Amino acid sequence: MSLCTIMNITKNKFYSALTILAVSAVFISSCGPDKKEKDAQAQTIKQEDAIDSPAVELAMVNKGKLQANISVPGELLPYQQVDLYAKVNSYVKKLWVDIGSQVHQGQLLVTLEAPEINSQLAQAESHVKQMEAxxxxxxxxxxxxxxxxxxxxxxxxxxxxxxxxxxxxxxxxVEAAKSSYKEMAANLNYLEIRAPFDGVISARNVNTGAYVGPGGKGTDPLLVLQDQYRMRLVVSVPENYTGGLSDKNKVSFTVQALPNRQFTAQIKRLAGALDEKLRSERLEMDVYNTDHKLLPHMYADVNVPLPSHDSTLFVPKTAVVTSTEKVFVIKVVNHRARWVEVKKGVQTGDVMEIYGNLEKGDQVVKKASDEIRDGSAVSY
Known part of the structure; x- marks a missing residue:
């Protein structure tokens, strides 16, 4: 083969390669934009499908007996408390107790003196003798x-x-004079103030020699006596939770001063009516403060057991939506969302009691929101 022939073959191959490269470049340049556009369109369709038919997690409506508690604030009050005042105008002669004193019923707390009472008593006695004569x-x-x-x-x-x-x-x-004398003599008894029950002196507002008189509005008492051995735990239970409460229930509570201790108490008294302002029922429990660790007017965190019902429907609390329109759950039927209006019941943990047009076994959206519109398609 001659040199010219070989050069011609090589030249032809070179031109053929250039031709293939050019065609490939034209093909790549023509196909590239179409593929990107198709991917973008596919992504858009996918997003629209996700909006039109969002993926949700379903939960089942259950039916059974729901044990629940509610936590409400409470206050510890003395079982008995009395403000002690002077019955007659007099002076404090002797204070027998002070703040923190443990006293017993009938114990002498304060001795008062009023010289004019002795004069009046002597006058009344003379009047009796005159009438008798x-x-x-x-x-x-x-x-x-x-x-x-x-x-x-x-x-x-x-x-x-x-x-x-x-x-x-x-x-x-004579009888009238004797009655007047007895009245004056009775005033002498008012010069001694005694404890009406066992308790603790929690306040003292006078000193020896102070002038005192009958108490009135805005007047500080001489002493304040509290029964701290037995105390009242007072709570207010909202209207929604009052049905079925009874004095057979027990509550547990804690106080901030003793965070590691839990106390229990029996419900003793129910108001039987709702407070006009708070729309709640007052409950009282008796607490025996044997170790004197609890103090009057302490705040308590109280767990009150709520009555349970055998026919209760309940769902996860995240399935209940509270919107500006209504309270509802989203029931799913044939991949379609259906808003079902409900009323809330008691709640315990992550579960909430509901009342509405639902049945056991219905499927609802577990994490519902009003963004899932009524009648929209959903996937799961």
């Missing part, structure tokens, strides 16, 4: 006339009756 005189007169009247014609019947009336009037004056 007048009575004895009128009685003696009547007795003489009565004895004389036994002789006919000596004393008229009218004189005898007037003497008898005078005697009875003087006797009434």
């Amino acid at each position: 007048i009575y004895y005189a009128s009685k003696a007169t009547y007795d003489r006339l009565y004895n004389t009247s036994k002789i006919p014609g000596t004393v008229s019947q009218n004189d005898l009756e007037q003497a008898d009336a005078k005697k009875n009037s003087d006797l009434a004056n």
Whole structure:
């Protein structure tokens, strides 16, 4: 083969390769934009499908007995508390107790003195003696006339009756004077203030020598006595949770001062009516403060057991939507969302009691929101 022939073959191959490269470049340049556009269109369609038919997680409507508690704030109050005032105007002669003193029923707490009461009592005693003297005189007169009247014609019947009336009037004056004396003597008892029940003195607002008088609005008491051995735990239960509560239930509670201790108490008293302002029912429990660790007016976190019902429907609390329109769950039927209006019941943990047009076994969206519109398609 000649040199010219070889050069021609090589030249032809070179041109053929250039041709293939050019065609390939044209093919790549023509196909590239179409593939990107198709991918973008596919992504858009996928996003639209996700909006039109969002993927959701379903949960089943269950039916059974739901045990639930609610946590409400409470306050510890003394079982009994009394503000002690002076009954009469007087001076504090002696204080026998101070803040924190443990006292017993009938124990002397304060001795008062009022000199004018002694003068009034002496005056009343003199008045009694005066009335008695007048009575004895009128009685003696009547007795003489009565004895004389036994002789006919000596004393008229009218004189005898007037003497008898005078005697009875003087006797009434004696009784009135004695009553006045007893009233003055009773005031002496008011000069001693005694404890009406066992308890602790929680406040003292006077000192020896202070002038005191009958208490009124805005007047501080001499002493405040509290029964701290037995206390009242008071809570207010919202209206929604009051049905079925009874004095057979027990509650547990904690206080901030003793965070590691849990206390229990029995429900003793239910108000039986709702508070006009709070729309809640007042419950009272008796707490026996044997170790004196609890103090009056402590705040408590109280767990109140709620009545359970055998026919309760409940779902995860995330399945219940509270919107501006209504409260509802999203029921899924044949891949379609259906808003079902419900009413909330009690809640325990992650589960909520509901009331509505639902049945056991219905499927609802577990994490629902009002973005899933009524009637829209969903996937799961």
